[in-house]
Amino acid sequence: MKKYQGLSILIVSLFISTVSAQRKPISARVDSLMKLMTLEEKIGQINQYSGREATGPVTRKQTYQLNDIRSGKVGSMLNVHGVKNTREVQAAALQSRLKIPLLFGMDIIHGYKTIFPIPLAEAASWDLDAIRLSAHIAAREAAAAGLHWTFAPMVDIGRDPRWGRVMEGAGEDVFLGSAIAKARVYGFQGDRLGGTDAVMACAKHFAAYGAVAAGRDYNDVDMSERLLWDTYLPPFKAAADAGVATFMNSFSTLNGIPATGNSDLQRHILKGKWNYKGFVVSDWGSIGEMVEWGYASDSSDAALKAITAGCDMDMQSEAYKRHLARLIKEGKADVKLLDDAVRRVLYKKFELGLFDDPYRFCNESREQETLSNPQHKLIARDIARKSIVLLKNEEKVLPVSAKVQNIAVIGPLVKSKRDLEGSWIPRSDTSLVVSLFEGIKGKIAPGSNLMYAKGCSIADTSQADFQEAINLAKQADVIIMALGESYSMSGEAKSRTDIHIPGQQEALFEAIEATGKPVVVVLMAGRPLIFNKVARKASAIVYAWWLGAEAGNAIAGVLFGDYNPSGKLPVTFPRSIGQIPISYTQYNTGKPVKSPDDIKYKSAYIDSPNSPQYAFGHGLSYTKFSYSGLKLSKSSISANETSELSFTLTNTGEIAGEEVAQLYLQDPVASVVRPLKELKDFRKVSLKPGESKVVRFTITKDYLSFFNRHLEWVAEPGNFKLMIGAASDDIKLETALTLVQ
Numbered sequence: 001m002k003k004y005q006g007l008s009i010l011i012v013s014l015f016i017s018t019v020s021a022q023r024k025p026i027s028a029r030v031d032s033l034m035k036l037m038t039l040e041e042k043i044g045q046i047n048q049y050s051g052r053e054a055t056g057p058v059t060r061k062q063t064y065q066l067n068d069i070r071s072g073k074v075g076s077m078l079n080v081h082g083v084k085n086t087r088e089v090q091a092a093a094l095q096s097r098l099k100i101p102l103l104f105g106m107d108i109i110h111g112y113k114t115i116f117p118i119p120l121a122e123a124a125s126w127d128l129d130a131i132r133l134s135a136h137i138a139a140r141e142a143a144a145a146g147l148h149w150t151f152a153p154m155v156d157i158g159r160d161p162r163w164g165r166v167m168e169g170a171g172e173d174v175f176l177g178s179a180i181a182k183a184r185v186y187g188f189q190g191d192r193l194g195g196t197d198a199v200m201a202c203a204k205h206f207a208a209y210g211a212v213a214a215g216r217d218y219n220d221v222d223m224s225e226r227l228l229w230d231t232y233l234p235p236f237k238a239a240a241d242a243g244v245a246t247f248m249n250s251f252s253t254l255n256g257i258p259a260t261g262n263s264d265l266q267r268h269i270l271k272g273k274w275n276y277k278g279f280v281v282s283d284w285g286s287i288g289e290m291v292e293w294g295y296a297s298d299s300s301d302a303a304l305k306a307i308t309a310g311c312d313m314d315m316q317s318e319a320y321k322r323h324l325a326r327l328i329k330e331g332k333a334d335v336k337l338l339d340d341a342v343r344r345v346l347y348k349k350f351e352l353g354l355f356d357d358p359y360r361f362c363n364e365s366r367e368q369e370t371l372s373n374p375q376h377k378l379i380a381r382d383i384a385r386k387s388i389v390l391l392k393n394e395e396k397v398l399p400v401s402a403k404v405q406n407i408a409v410i411g412p413l414v415k416s417k418r419d420l421e422g423s424w425i426p427r428s429d430t431s432l433v434v435s436l437f438e439g440i441k442g443k444i445a446p447g448s449n450l451m452y453a454k455g456c457s458i459a460d461t462s463q464a465d466f467q468e469a470i471n472l473a474k475q476a477d478v479i480i481m482a483l484g485e486s487y488s489m490s491g492e493a494k495s496r497t498d499i500h501i502p503g504q505q506e507a508l509f510e511a512i513e514a515t516g517k518p519v520v521v522v523l524m525a526g527r528p529l530i531f532n533k534v535a536r537k538a539s540a541i542v543y544a545w546w547l548g549a550e551a552g553n554a555i556a557g558v559l560f561g562d563y564n565p566s567g568k569l570p571v572t573f574p575r576s577i578g579q580i581p582i583s584y585t586q587y588n589t590g591k592p593v594k595s596p597d598d599i600k601y602k603s604a605y606i607d608s609p610n611s612p613q614y615a616f617g618h619g620l621s622y623t624k625f626s627y628s629g630l631k632l633s634k635s636s637i638s639a640n641e642t643s644e645l646s647f648t649l650t651n652t653g654e655i656a657g658e659e660v661a662q663l664y665l666q667d668p669v670a671s672v673v674r675p676l677k678e679l680k681d682f683r684k685v686s687l688k689p690g691e692s693k694v695v696r697f698t699i700t701k702d703y704l705s706f707f708n709r710h711l712e713w714v715a716e717p718g719n720f721k722l723m724i725g726a727a728s729d730d731i732k733l734e735t736a737l738t739l740v741q
């Protein structure tokens with residue numbers, strides 16, 4: 001026995017000493033390593049534990065985890081960060097027989113130390129370079145703090161604002177969502193995996209989690225195959241095409257099968273059709289949750305179903321660790337499934353360079369330097385201001401002149417800091433956050449009088465403090481109100497049945513508005529809120545989401561005209577909860593409403609217009625843009641031809657600005673019914689006053705294609721309507737294109 005032990009130690013040390021020197025292809029290095037691994041060691045590689053800062057229910061002690069790490073029973077940790085901590089835990093892994101380094105993962109959703117706007121807010125910028133840069137800075141900071149992997153981007157399409165996780169995604173649209181998915185993957189991962197300023201990204205939650213029934217988190221999803229392919233899968237495909245290193249499955253079911261145990265999704269689509277080579281991690285405990293769902297009889301059955309379905313790594317449920325070896329020995333699970341999962345995980349460890357140096361992400365001075373880089377704050381401010389959407393601006397009440405004498409700032413979010421960071425941040429540090437109050441203070445002229453009253457708390461039931469605010473409002477020339485949600489009202493497990501502005505805030509607005517003074521309302525939230533009274537009566541509305549550490553400066557910059565707002569809504573804002581789920585991609589129906597006065601026997605509500613409060617793509621500027629001269633180089637093309645669509649965009653106002661020109665398409669007659677409008681492309685164009693630019697799109701067959709009834713991606717010959725708009729409900733130009741056989 002001793003002799004064999006000695007021999008195996010020799011082989012292992014030979015392997016370890018040569019593995020870094022070898023320059024064999026990674027797959028060969030993975031194979032060599034796997035030959036040395038016991039069944040238990042292999043299973044260890046696909047077992048992931050959380051550190052102390054849990055992002056879900058925690059069940060085990062740290063000492064237990066460290067012992068497991070030392071004996072090679074853990075392949076990855078989440079929620080351990082900071083060079084000191086990751087170094088310490090990595091050292092435990094290097095005491096294991098094969099010294100296979102751990103992967104450290106964490107939810108770096110919108111920044112590590114520098115907090116950027118929440119992902120939904122950034123999507124409102126429609127600025128792919130800025131979004132990519134934001135992800136890159138987040139990755140750079142995370143990598144400097146010892147992390148290898150972020151559980152982002154969330155690429156779930158969100159059309160139900162009751163679902164708290166809409167804040168984490170890019171909104172409702174397939175095209176925009178796919179473009180942003182790519183930008184974020186490139187941003188997080190850099191040019192290639194292995195750079196010490198980049199981390200592995202993770203496309204989540206595969207798939208269709210955004211469509212949970214009734215907007216209730218963790219609920220079931222029931223969906224047609226076509227809706228899945230047409231709308232919910234494309235951003236995942238885009239992430240896979242961009243080389244995303246990992247996928248995460250979902251807490252939800254899809255048509256009766258939990259996503260975690262769903263082989264149609266993971267084996268057939270992802271690893272089959274899409275030939276995906278990265279690995280799939282479960283969501284937190286989602287393997288074990290298949291028992292609660294009633295899809296597995298116990299944790300062992302859940303382990304068998306998950307590994308069979310293609311879930312490679314077990315986050316937190318320990319189902320693989322406890323049962324997989326026995327399942328394999330009993331011949332119930334095929335060892336090839338395990339080998340495939342382990343191979344995928346090890347491949348990433350090699351790609352990250354961890355076998356060359358397990359501590360290559362553990363450099364204290366890099367950590368210090370990166371986390372104190374002053375540039376990051378400026379970049380955060382820039383993307384924050386780009387994410388702001390000006391919803392309304394009557395009689396040009398905005399921008400406010402810095403010289404205005406008396407300004408009243410009112411509302412529960414005026415001085416708030418923590419709420420501006422939003423949910424999903426690794427650690428809150430409000431000393432780094434600029435509140436709206438501080439931002440405004442920094443903008444106004446020295447002699448101006450800045451008055452403040454809170455008026456009420458976010459979720460107040462009382463109006464006791466209204467009077468103080470009203471008195472203040474009466475003395476003001478202009479009133480700025482900051483209303484919205486607290487950071488804990490949107491995010492995971494934060495679904496709401498009522499998405500009106502919480503508490504007494506809208507009543508406070510009405511009381512202030514009754515003074516007859518111009519009221520500018522700044523709304524901060526993680527989701528589209530409903531605020532019909534504000535929409536009707538406020539002089540101006542600025543949607544500021546949760547903009548992160550630089551929120552106050554960014555918002556004040558817009559309010560006082562240092563920055564001309566350019567954001568557009570990435571998601572529809574409903575008038576009522578009854579309209580949800582909602583998106584601009586409506587169908588005509590067989591009984592379309594042609595005039596709002598004629599809704600008898602029409603696809604309408606008898607108590608509300610069909611239209612939303614604010615449409616997808618809506619967003620105003622302090623300048624005006626005109627759209628003219630639409631041309632199509634060919635009005636008729638065959639499948640292998642293209643046609644160039646062009647038009648002229650002019651800034652007809654007096655200040656420089658940026659416009660997001662949107663290209664929509666309709667296929668009016670097709671073998672399956674198509675929506676009235678689908679976004680196919682867009683350009684964000686910057687124009688000086690009086691300046692014109694020609695904007696071009698090359699229309700290819702791909703723009704005209706959709707999934708037919710056999711789920712084939714086809715473009716059917718016939719006529720298409722092409723529309724150019726400033727918003728989905730503000731079409732400026734249109735033309736027709738014919739696809740010939």
Ligand code: NOJ
Pocket residue numbers: 055056078107151204283284492
């Ligand atoms: C549960 C969430 O659904 C997922 O998005 C997250 O990455 C994990 N917890 C880990 O924190």
